[in-house]
Amino acid sequence: MASKKGKQEISQKHGLSKAEKVAIPIIIIIAVWVVYSLTQPAPSSTTLQVSYSSTGSLSQSSSAPDFTLPIVSSSGLTGNSLTLSSLRGKVVLLEFMEPWCPHCQHMASVLDSLYSQYGSGNVVFISVAGPWNGATADDAANFIRNYGTSWVFLYDSSGTVFNEYGVQATPTFFIIGKDGSISSTLNGEQPSDALSGAIAAAVNG
Secondary structure (H helix, E strand, O other): OOOHHHHHHHHHHHOOOHHHHHHHHHHHHHHHHHHHHHHOOOOOOOOOOOOOOOOOOOOOOOEOOOOEEEEEEOOEEEEEEEEHHHHOOOEEEEEEEOOOOHHHHHHHHHHHHHHHHHOOOOEEEEEEEOOHHHOOHHHHHHHHHHHOOOOEEEEOOOOHHHHHOOOOOOOEEEEEOOOOEEEEEEEOOOOHHHHHHHHHHHHHO
16 A cells, blocks of 8 residues: 555656646747747838828839939038939939938948949939938938948938929839839839849840
């Protein structure tokens, strides 16, 4: 006949300890949370950062509105300006951005890679920085320094060009063909392949 102590040992071997009873529900909750997290779609990297009021609207094949804006370097305003129509005969990647926009910041390395690929040919890269949330030409200069960008930056102090192009969020990209018409429009963060394909289509068009 088993002793009282022996019965307790047998009972402990077949039962759960207090710590195990507490741990098991926690493990189950964690497992359910992990499965739930893995089944949820990843957040889109193309989410636009901010919205702007704009009265303009441009469609594909529309003629890109001409403009003249001051050029910004890593030191600030240069005293020189650039007119879009002076680039006729070349493909233009035109980005509308804000220096403080995290999505524009994320795109800096993508554009840098594309500029290394296309910038030495007949493709001109231009970033137009806007004035929203108090952004200045000096902020654009700071962006150039921080991200080591090599292409042309312009500053739209009044937001007029943003409005003419119907820009409602940043970043927004326009690919302009050699004839000055809009070949493609892309909104938000873009993978390199998307922009590269749009550039190639304009170059070969």
